[in-house]
Amino acid sequence: MNEGGWHRLNDELKIVATVMKKELILYFRYPVWVLFDALMPLLWVVSLVIYGMALVGSPYSDNLARLANTGDYVSFTVVGMVVSSFAYSTLWGMSYAMRGEQWSGTLETTFLTPCSRFSVLLGKAFSNMLTTSAWVIIQITLVALVFGLRINIVNLPLALLFFLIALPSFIGIGFSLAGIVLDFKEHSAFVNFLSSLLGLLLPISYPLSVLPPILRYFSYLLPPTYAIEGMRSLLIMNSSLSELTSLVVPLIFFDVFWLFTGIAIFIREERRVLKKGTLGYY
Amino acid sequence: MQDYSIITNGIRKVYRKGEGGFLFRKKNKETIIALDDVSLSIKRGELFGLLGPNGAGKTTLVKILSTLILPDAGTALVNGYDVLKEPGKVRASIGVVSSGERSLYWKLTARENLEYFARLYKVPDQVAKRRIRELLNLMGLEDRADELVEKYSSGMRQKLAIARAMLHDPEVLLLDEPTLGLDPSFSKSIRSFIREELNKKQGKTILLTTHYMEEADKMCDRVAFITKGRIVAVDTPERLKNMIGKNEVLKLVVEELRESVSNVVKNLPFLDDYGITGMEQNSIKTIRMYMKNVDSHIQEIVESFSNAGCRILSLSVEKPTLEDVFIKLTGEALRDEY
Ligand SMILES: Nc1ncnc2c1ncn2[C@@H]1O[C@H](COP(=O)(O)OP(=O)(O)O)[C@@H](O)[C@H]1O
Numbered sequence: 001m002n003e004g005g006w007h008r009l010n011d012e013l014k015i016v017a018t019v020m021k022k023e024l025i026l027y028f029r030y031p032v033w034v035l036f037d038a039l040m041p042l043l044w045v046v047s048l049v050i051y052g053m054a055l056v057g058s059p060y061s062d063n064l065a066r067l068a069n070t071g072d073y074v075s076f077t078v079v080g081m082v083v084s085s086f087a088y089s090t091l092w093g094m095s096y097a098m099r100g101e102q103w104s105g106t107l108e109t110t111f112l113t114p115c116s117r118f119s120v121l122l123g124k125a126f127s128n129m130l131t132t133s134a135w136v137i138i139q140i141t142l143v144a145l146v147f148g149l150r151i152n153i154v155n156l157p158l159a160l161l162f163f164l165i166a167l168p169s170f171i172g173i174g175f176s177l178a179g180i181v182l183d184f185k186e187h188s189a190f191v192n193f194l195s196s197l198l199g200l201l202l203p204i205s206y207p208l209s210v211l212p213p214i215l216r217y218f219s220y221l222l223p224p225t226y227a228i229e230g231m232r233s234l235l236i237m238n239s240s241l242s243e244l245t246s247l248v249v250p251l252i253f254f255d256v257f258w259l260f261t262g263i264a265i266f267i268r269e270e271r272r273v274l275k276k277g278t279l280g281y282y
Numbered sequence: 283m284q285d286y287s288i289i290t291n292g293i294r295k296v297y298r299k300g301e302g303g304f305l306f307r308k309k310n311k312e313t314i315i316a317l318d319d320v321s322l323s324i325k326r327g328e329l330f331g332l333l334g335p336n337g338a339g340k341t342t343l344v345k346i347l348s349t350l351i352l353p354d355a356g357t358a359l360v361n362g363y364d365v366l367k368e369p370g371k372v373r374a375s376i377g378v379v380s381s382g383e384r385s386l387y388w389k390l391t392a393r394e395n396l397e398y399f400a401r402l403y404k405v406p407d408q409v410a411k412r413r414i415r416e417l418l419n420l421m422g423l424e425d426r427a428d429e430l431v432e433k434y435s436s437g438m439r440q441k442l443a444i445a446r447a448m449l450h451d452p453e454v455l456l457l458d459e460p461t462l463g464l465d466p467s468f469s470k471s472i473r474s475f476i477r478e479e480l481n482k483k484q485g486k487t488i489l490l491t492t493h494y495m496e497e498a499d500k501m502c503d504r505v506a507f508i509t510k511g512r513i514v515a516v517d518t519p520e521r522l523k524n525m526i527g528k529n530e531v532l533k534l535v536v537e538e539l540r541e542s543v544s545n546v547v548k549n550l551p552f553l554d555d556y557g558i559t560g561m562e563q564n565s566i567k568t569i570r571m572y573m574k575n576v577d578s579h580i581q582e583i584v585e586s587f588s589n590a591g592c593r594i595l596s597l598s599v600e601k602p603t604l605e606d607v608f609i610k611l612t613g614e615a616l617r618d619e620y
């Protein structure tokens with residue numbers, strides 16, 4: 001890259017940081033959102049854990065141990081929940097924020113500036129991940145105190161690295177959704193549908209082996225599946241290297257595929273709304 | 283050499299009504315021609331007014347020039363850059379203000395808003411700091427710079443929107459009905475700020491759209507009339523008003539009871555021209571009659587209307603305005619008056 005190129009990249013990275021900062025300031029100026037974000041996932045994970053324990057009779061399930069590499073139902077579910085909330089925060093964080101700007105009327109003002117739209121989207125995604133992290137840490141601590149968690153802390157850096165490998169594919173899907181929402185002017189119906197679907201297909205509180213084979217094929221088309229399985233392997237199962245490799249390889253494929261697809265869809269949808277003249281409409 | 287800051291050539295924009303969303307595309311093929319072959323050249327340093335009624339296509343043109351809408355045909359250069367080929371450079375050259383108050387973050391303070399957008403415009407931090415201070419001062423907002431924008435009045439928000447548009451010191455300002463919905467005294471101060479400070483002192487090229495003829499008349503170097511997507515005249519306000527000649531205007535508001543008012547005016551031989559406006563379903567009409575020596579004809583005019591069974595609601599003698607020229611050229615009023 002030439003000097004001008006580095007300069008521009010540096011400018012765009014600053015814009016990512018600026019958008020992140022602005023999103024965080026706004027986030028904490030709407031206390032209801034903060035409360036909602038803090039409580040909802042906690043209620044969700046606690047009810048799943050309690051439900052599981054009620055069925056099994058203890059935090060340890062022989063059946064789960066036969067299906068997965070662990071019988072520790074609580075840790076199994078908590079890791080699934082944590083990884084999926086991170087995935088969700090990038091998957092629809094960007095389109096959600098885009099919708100918000102359409103509502104508030106600031107989307108056109110933002111698009112009037114000469115910065116890259118993708119920098120703005122990334123800033124939104126990263127600020128979302130940051131707030132998600134804060135709540136996740138609180139949730140994990142609470143669950144660990146109440147129910148006990150057996151997590152392989154030594155592998156935490158590796159698990160984070162694994163998540164980073166999965167991240168570009170989430171971002172690519174996020175770009176696609178943001179583009180579609182730009183034109184479609186509807187977000188919650190979309191997300192309600194998608195999150196119910198993913199709730200079924202992703203191995204959040206059960207291993208994939210319990211799903212009917214035909215659904216399992218769909219699960220394996222979803223990048224978050226690999227992220228959950230990989231991080232779970234690292235954090236609670238001590239899986240072998242070859243098992244991890246078999247998860248990393250498809251993820252890298254998805255990264256490339258979704259980044260390109262996401263950028264292409266966003267650009268196409270942006271052109272469509274600029275043609276229709278409905279960019280700022282809500 | 284760059285004599286023109288904005289040049290448009292044969293710009294056309296057609297909206298397809300009811301074009302559906304993402305999944306369900308409606309089959310409705312009804313179209314609206316928002317802009318039809320619009321060609322304009324705006325000189326560097328000029329304050330250029332685009333005057334036309336609601337729905338004339340003003341906002342569409344401003345949005346095409348600001349890269350927020352893609353035209354169907356034609357080309358547009360802003361500050362020498364093509365809006366289709368170099369949208370980034372166009373964006374860096376323009377400051378845009380529209381009439382809505384929704385272009386800012388209400389949950390951020392004025393200063394936070396300006397700092398945020400300065401970054402998005404890639405203004406270096408040191409420059410931005412100085413510029414934000416200057417702009418807040420200039421707009422008289424420095425005392426309340428650290429208050430949330432939601433606490434601001436509409437007028438203050440509009441001032442802040444102007445400050446936001448000036449952050450990167452753009453060559454060209456596009457102002458889309460910047461005084462719409464503001465109270466009269468505030469509008470006046472914004473108008474003189476635009477003319478004196480932004481245009482004369484800072485030398486910005488300004489395209490201002492409006493449907494207030496006083497605004498176009500008092501502020502602008504040149505004015506273009508636009509209606510139904512077409513430009514019907516471009517000239518200085520003085521020369522446009524000369525189209526009415528040395529005439530005076532008698533403005534009459536009547537309630538049409540029996541006979542149609544157009545029959546009455548047709549039978550007044552001394553009129554050079556006239557224009558009738560008012561809603562079709564409403565019996566109240568405004569008639570503007572252009573003639574020499576108004577005084578000597580008032581009596582006869584009043585009698586003609588009374589005899590035709592019209593109730594006269596008001597009568598006044600005025601100097602010709604841009605609105606008169608507009609009506610003469612288009613047969614349309616800028617606003618529906620009563
Ligand atoms: N996005 C859009 N889709 C369909 N029709 C539109 C759209 N934007 C504007 N129009 C129509 O195009 C015409 C011109 O609108 P506009 O440019 O907003 O005029 P003005 O700003 O002079 O009031 C109007 O008839 C308006 O209803």
Ligand SMILES: [Mg+2]
Binds near residue numbers: 340342458
């Ligand atoms: Mg308009």
